[in-house]
Amino acid sequence: MANQSTLRPALSSLLQQYAQLLHSFPKSLRITAATVLCVVLGGLWERRRRRKKVDEGRGRVLIRRNSAIQLKDGSRLIYVPYKQTTAKVTINPTKSTTFDAHRRLFLEPPGGRDFRSSSGGEGPPVNTKPGLNLAFLHQFLSLLSIMIPRLTSKESFLLLMHTFFLVSRTYLSLVVARLDGEIVRDLVAGNGKAFAWGIGKWLSVGVPAVYCNAMIKFLQSKISIAFRTRLTRYIHDLYLNDKQAYYKLQNLDGGLVGGGADQFITSDLPLFCDSAAALYSSLGKPFLDLVVFNYQLMRSLGPLALAGILFNYGATAWMLKKFSPPFGRLAAAQGRREGEFRGLHTRLIGNSEEVAFYGGAEMEREFLDKGFNDLKTLMEGIYSMKIRYNMLEDFVLKYGWSALGYLFTSLPVFLPAWGGLGGLLELSNSESTHGTSGREHDRMKGFITNKRLMLSLADAGGRMMYSFKDLSELAGYTSRVYTLISTLHRVHSHAYTTPRPELYGNADIQGTLHKGFDGVRLEGVPIVAPGLWPRGGEELVESLDITVREGEHLLILGPNGVGKSSISRVVAGLWPVYRGLVSRPREGGMGGIMFLPQRVYLAQGTLRDQVIYPHNEMEMRMARRTDSELKDILDTVRLGYLPDREGGWDCRKEWKDVLSGGEKQRISIARLLYHEPKYAFIDEGTSAVSQDVEGLLYETCKERGITLITISTRAQLKKYHTFQLQLDGPNGGWEFDRIGTERERSSVENELRDLREKVKNVDALRERLKTVDEELARVFVTGGDLPGYDDALAREIEARMEAAAVAEANGDELRETGVVVGSFDSPGEHTAEEVTSEEAGTPGERSIWRMSEGEDNENRNREEEVLV
Ligand SMILES: Nc1ncnc2c1ncn2[C@@H]1O[C@H](COP(=O)(O)OP(=O)(O)OP(=O)(O)O)[C@@H](O)[C@H]1O
Numbered sequence: 037m038a039n040q041s042t043l044r045p046a047l048s049s050l051l052q053q054y055a056q057l058l059h060s061f062p063k064s065l066r067i068t069a070a071t072v073l074c075v076v077l078g079g080l081w082e083r084r085r086r087r088k089k090v091d092e093g094r095g096r097v098l099i100r101r102n103s104a105i106q107l108k109d110g111s112r113l114i115y116v117p118y119k120q121t122t123a124k125v126t127i128n129p130t131k132s133t134t135f136d137a138h139r140r141l142f143l144e145p146p147g148g149r150d151f152r153s154s155s156g157g158e159g160p161p162v163n164t165k166p167g168l169n170l171a172f173l174h175q176f177l178s179l180l181s182i183m184i185p186r187l188t189s190k191e192s193f194l195l196l197m198h199t200f201f202l203v204s205r206t207y208l209s210l211v212v213a214r215l216d217g218e219i220v221r222d223l224v225a226g227n228g229k230a231f232a233w234g235i236g237k238w239l240s241v242g243v244p245a246v247y248c249n250a251m252i253k254f255l256q257s258k259i260s261i262a263f264r265t266r267l268t269r270y271i272h273d274l275y276l277n278d279k280q281a282y283y284k285l286q287n288l289d290g291g292l293v294g295g296g297a298d299q300f301i302t303s304d305l306p307l308f309c310d311s312a313a314a315l316y317s318s319l320g321k322p323f324l325d326l327v328v329f330n331y332q333l334m335r336s337l338g339p340l341a342l343a344g345i346l347f348n349y350g351a352t353a354w355m356l357k358k359f360s361p362p363f364g365r366l367a368a369a370q371g372r373r374e375g376e377f378r379g380l381h382t383r384l385i386g387n388s389e390e391v392a393f394y395g396g397a398e399m400e401r402e403f404l405d406k407g408f409n410d411l412k413t414l415m416e417g418i419y420s421m422k423i424r425y426n427m428l429e430d431f432v433l434k435y436g437w438s439a440l441g442y443l444f445t446s447l448p449v450f451l452p453a454w455g456g457l458g459g460l461l462e463l464s465n466s467e468s469t470h471g472t473s474g475r476e477h478d479r480m481k482g483f484i485t486n487k488r489l490m491l492s493l494a495d496a497g498g499r500m501m502y503s504f505k506d507l508s509e510l511a512g513y514t515s516r517v518y519t520l521i522s523t524l525h526r527v528h529s530h531a532y533t534t535p536r537p538e539l540y541g542n543a544d545i546q547g548t549l550h551k552g553f554d555g556v557r558l559e560g561v562p563i564v565a566p567g568l569w570p571r572g573g574e575e576l577v578e579s580l581d582i583t584v585r586e587g588e589h590l591l592i593l594g595p596n597g598v599g600k601s602s603i604s605r606v607v608a609g610l611w612p613v614y615r616g617l618v619s620r621p622r623e624g625g626m627g628g629i630m631f632l633p634q635r636v637y638l639a640q641g642t643l644r645d646q647v648i649y650p651h652n653e654m655e656m657r658m659a660r661r662t663d664s665e666l667k668d669i670l671d672t673v674r675l676g677y678l679p680d681r682e683g684g685w686d687c688r689k690e691w692k693d694v695l696s697g698g699e700k701q702r703i704s705i706a707r708l709l710y711h712e713p714k715y716a717f718i719d720e721g722t723s724a725v726s727q728d729v730e731g732l733l734y735e736t737c738k739e740r741g742i743t744l745i746t747i748s749t750r751a752q753l754k755k756y757h758t759f760q761l762q763l764d765g766p767n768g769g770w771e772f773d774r775i776g777t778e779r780e781r782s783s784v785e786n787e788l789r790d791l792r793e794k795v796k797n798v799d800a801l802r803e804r805l806k807t808v809d810e811e812l813a814r815v816f817v818t819g820g821d822l823p824g825y826d827d828a829l830a831r832e833i834e835a836r837m838e839a840a841a842v843a844e845a846n847g848d849e850l851r852e853t854g855v856v857v858g859s860f861d862s863p864g865e866h867t868a869e870e871v872t873s874e875e876a877g878t879p880g881e882r883s884i885w886r887m888s889e890g891e892d893n894e895n896r897n898r899e900e901e902v903l904v
Pocket residue numbers: 287565566567576594595596597598599600601602603634749
């Protein structure tokens with residue numbers, strides 16, 4: 037019992053050796069060394085003080101802020117303001133070899149074969165239910181290889197430090213347990229001096245103990261943020277690169293069920309990192325405590341107590357596992373619901389103007405309320421499931437374990453033969469000549485020490501058991517983060533293989549996209565709207581063959597939804613080339629190709645950033661472009677007033693709300709003029725621009741040597757283009773022609789001739805319309821006043837004439853107050869009251885009634901024609 041710790045003797049012997057070494061030097065030398073050390077330390081302190089004073093006198097130092105440099109190896113050097121200076125931070129992109137090495141971990145999880153055989157193809161990772169199983173171990177270790185890439189990495193150092201403080205804390209707990217026993221013993225024995233000395237030691241132990249506790253918490257947070265940084269950068273590198281995973285994830289793969297990648301990255305990832313960092317201390321420290329305290333207890337209480345304690349652990353773990361709800365699955369489900377709810381809000385924020393115009397608040401609230409109700413129902417279910425489990429857990433861990441603790445600590449007293457060192461002490465005390473009081477004091481000390489050890493052990497065991505729950509939750513978060521990374525890997529490396537490919541499915545891509553061609557060429561390329569994996573896509577345009585060379589501007593025409601924009605998606609590489617060959621220049625810049633989408637995207641940032649997108653200011657400066665050049669470009673697109681109106685190039689606004697539809701489109705053309713690519717796809721890029729400016733924009737682009745491929749529904753744009761591609765509609769047909777060919781001219785001429793014929797009749801028809809108007813106004817109105825003729829009345833008359841025709845066929849008469857419509861061949865049969873209008877009318881009016889049937893029909897037809 038006296039020698040409770042194995043570390044203590046080692047430490048004290050180290051200190052003793054060190055003291056001996058010091059004493060071996062002569063006294064004068066020791067004094068000199070101490071003086072030199074004091075002088076050096078004092079000098080350093082004084083220097084620091086003076087420098088601080090000088091800095092304060094100089095005023096605020098000019099600090100470099102928010103600037104960055106792109107290095108040749110692809111890494112970025114960022115200057116971040118730090119205290120009075122700037123700190124340099126280098127961000128290295130993840131190497132492609134790292135992705136290659138990790139692909140197997142994320143695309144071939146254990147059990148992948150089962151999935152392959154059941155679904156007929158390799159696909160998304162096995163959807164193992166999140167929980168404490170082998171899949172969790174695999175997923176966690178795979179993520180760990182990203183979080184701690186090397187043994188020499190910063191995270192390893194942090195974990196080492198954390199371990200050091202955890203071990204120190206455990207050692208201090210042992211010291212505290214022993215001190216506790218000693219203090220109580222001295223108190224009971226009435227030994228005042230020893231008691232006061234004990235209190236002094238107690239306080240001196242408190243200082244390193246609180247420091248340890250604070251460091252444990254601090255390092256846990258540091259580890260969490262370090263893990264998060266590693267994972268976030270890794271995910272961003274996979275998500276935002278030239279493979280366009282950010283687009284394909286939603287539009288081709290669809291593997292992220294329950295929210296977009298945003299929810300996974302911003303919500304599930306931090307939860308996972310916090311949970312993983314906490315796990316190390318919530319599992320590592322109790323584990324260490326268990327080993328050390330159990331050893332101590334075995335020494336003082338004997339093997340019987342240890343066996344009992346171990347059995348107790350086993351039984352508790354079994355019971356808690358048996359009655360525990362599936363925390364892992366619940367955490368994953370909650371994450372998914374949270375994601376859906378958040379997604380609804382994001383959607384509303386992104387489309388607030390449209391919703392406001394439609395007055396759709398009520399509808400949106402219904403969606404949001406439903407999303408929240410789903411989340412609430414799930415969370416309430418989880419909470420109610422936890423009640424029973426928490427009751428069981430509390431009873432077992434607090435009351436059951438304390439009762440057993442009393443039993444075990446009583447072993448040396450009641451069963452000294454089985455009571456280890458305590459039992460031996462008990463036996464020797466009973467045989468020795470010490471009085472009863474000495475035996476009781478030792479018993480007291482032993483009991484207090486053991487009780488404290490038992491309490492610490494119960495605490496450690498309890499935390500270990502509680503951490504089963506944390507572990508299950510961690511399994512849920514792990515599964516979410518692993519799903520995200522494995523889906524990204526699948527999209528990134530296009531890992532879709534299957535023995536029986538679905539037509540135009542992700543595994544049925546046989547075409548080629550060739551970048552580096554001077555022009556845009558499609559050879560035998562069907563335009564297919566892709567279906568979400570593993571479904572196949574739908575063919576919109578059948579095998580397309582077109583070539584656009586420099587200066588041969590192409591206009592793509594066709595009705596809505598026929599697949600015009602889809603051609604640009606295929607050429608841009610967003611949609612797969614299922615068959616044939618697509619050749620195009622490389623992305624962006626001089627000699628490259630640029631795509632202006634139908635909906636103009638306005639990025640976060642300054643006005644300058646809007647014009648130079650997707651460049652940033654750093655790239656613009658590196659390309660030696662200036663603000664005055666940007667101003668010229670804005671002048672060209674008739675937006676020269678923007679810098680003054682908005683407050684300069686550096687002003688930041690929510691540009692999508694600030695600029696009008698036409699202004700947005702002109703900003704988009706300004707981007708084109710800034711980047712000056714050789715080829716450009718413009719998808720309905722000027723539909724909101726006034727016609728005078730539209731022509732100017734097209735002509736300017738052409739003057740700058742940009743070959744245009746314009747997508748539009750408006751044939752007026754033909755005059756700015758050389759070729760046209762007409763998409764025909766549902767059958768996927770198309771026609772590619774030079775604009776202004778003989779065939780096109782003759783078809784236009786035919787159309788013109790038809791129109792001219794029609795125009796010739798217009799005057800005659802107008803004359804007739806006038807006559808009919810006058811006649812109608814006179815005939816069909818009762819009373820003396822003749823109100824002006826209007827359309828509604830004419831339609832009513834028409835309807836009545838129809839009815840009269842029907843009545844005539846039936847040999848009936850239709851009567852109505854004010855207006856009487858009679859049978860045409862027997863007008864004389866009307867009664868005096870019925871023919872009110874006839875009485876008030878003129879001979880001209882009556883003549884209508886006397887018209888022959890043939891005349892009437894002809895007349896009516898003509899009226900209809902005119903009215904229509
Ligand atoms: N991401 C997508 N996944 C699957 N189908 C899509 C996707 N985007 C568009 N489609 C479908 O592809 C078809 C063609 O769309 P596209 O945008 O090419 O039409 P468009 O001819 O440009 O029409 P508009 O003149 O209205 O812009 C449409 O039926 C549309 O529903």
